[in-house]
Amino acid sequence: MRQSAAKRIITPRLQAGYVVYLREAERAPSTINKYKRSIARLAEWLNGRPATKEEVLTWKHRLAEQGMSPSSVNSAIAAANGFFRYAGWYDLQTRYLRVQRKAFRDSSRDLTLEEYRALGRQAYKVGDIPVALAMETIASTGIRVSELAYITVEVVRAGRADISLKGKIRVIMLPLRLKEKLQDYCNTRGIHSGQVIVDEDGLQYSRRRLWGRMKCISAGAGVDPSKAFPHNLRHLFAITFYQASGDIVKLADVLGHSSVETTRIYLAASGEEHRRTLDGLGLVL
Template identity: 55%
Template sequence: MTREEYFRLVNAASGKPRLMLLLETICATGIRVSEVKYITLEAARQGRAEITLKGKVRTILLPGKLCRKLLKYARKQNILSGEIFLTRGGRRLNRKNIWAEMKALCPAAGVAASKVFPHNLRHLFAKCFYDACRDLVKLADVLGHSSVETTRIYLLSTGTQHVKLLERLGLVGETETAQRPSASVIEAEDSMREVAGNVAQNNCIHYADAHDACYGKSDRKTGWADRETRAAPAAFLG
């Protein structure tokens, strides 16, 4: 999912305040959909959320603009304490609820349904955060990864992008007589790009999903502190 597609989704949700704010919250902080429950009224007031997962605690800083939106929404919903994102009946939103509501935005936003799911917002956050600071260890800390190698997966480009980059390097000389490539060569090149793109995309998505299911099992250790606070960029807030 690109930034432009993300903003189209946010605009499409303008008539649904809870969903619009939920999209902005996930994408502006990089939290998992299972961690939405930690976005509480108290967290919005303090400007930080304490997230506990498998015995580990990490602190996520909330952008000021996001905090103001969360507090305004809570006032309108008469939320006096605790979780902000609740159903009309006062129950916690689950993954299925969030998934379905996001998918329903696709036609109006003009975004392919295959790109729209909560974890892709987390991937977009990771890419934009890394582009801003170029610090893989800091990003891993913010995302709650126990291994930098897991974080690296979030930043992989597709195979097609990689092939195009290699071609732009210009390290293969031209033939003396420029000739139009044969149809078989063109077909082979197109096939290579398509296969490379599909393999890279599938590996990225499946690895991320598997990691969320098996979080904490990696034996590759890193040296950052779990409770060290990291600032989240506010670039995703409309």
């Protein structure tokens, strides 16, 4: 993959090879698609110019100047650094933006338990049973949208799933009520093997597809559409699980996080919770 510095052009062939490289590394489909888009945008920005350290640094600063959030910029950098390693352009790798962990999070886009239930009721009301079950499965187990593929008839019968991702295997238990609902669904639909929760075309739900359906349902549910996205279901699971168990290490294992620090992001107190803590200190005379 090595090219001389003068020939470091991000070609379509290199981009296609990078996608194969990511698949062989067993990266999640959503990550592969995100990195693919980031490299395509980097190539478009270079517009045929060779990739140099100066160009990469300029690109990084431009992303920040365009108003992208630090986490989005760092995601693009991760995609670029991975591509540079794949291409053998190790000297082009660049540092991430330094982001101080927030003392509290903006809870304005959090999905509350009542809002989640309203979405579920509306999905059942309009007959969108697969979406309702997809939401319930993610919210009650903490799995990712891409991991719905592991919820098969065989897994439902066993009540547990062995999920393999990024070279790690973790066990996910199905709540008894969820197991019963999925079994009833299989019996009603005549599903005897394979994946249980698929869209109307029999295809696995992508994050974008499920997101679109949740937004459609949100209007009838009286839920702000900006809150109706799949990752909010996983976030709701994390908050609820931690409130019940107080075990952040176990939560990290259930969510499939490599680091507890990642899990801490999910559990940061909201601004209102932080204010109540400050009020309780009694330090205002």
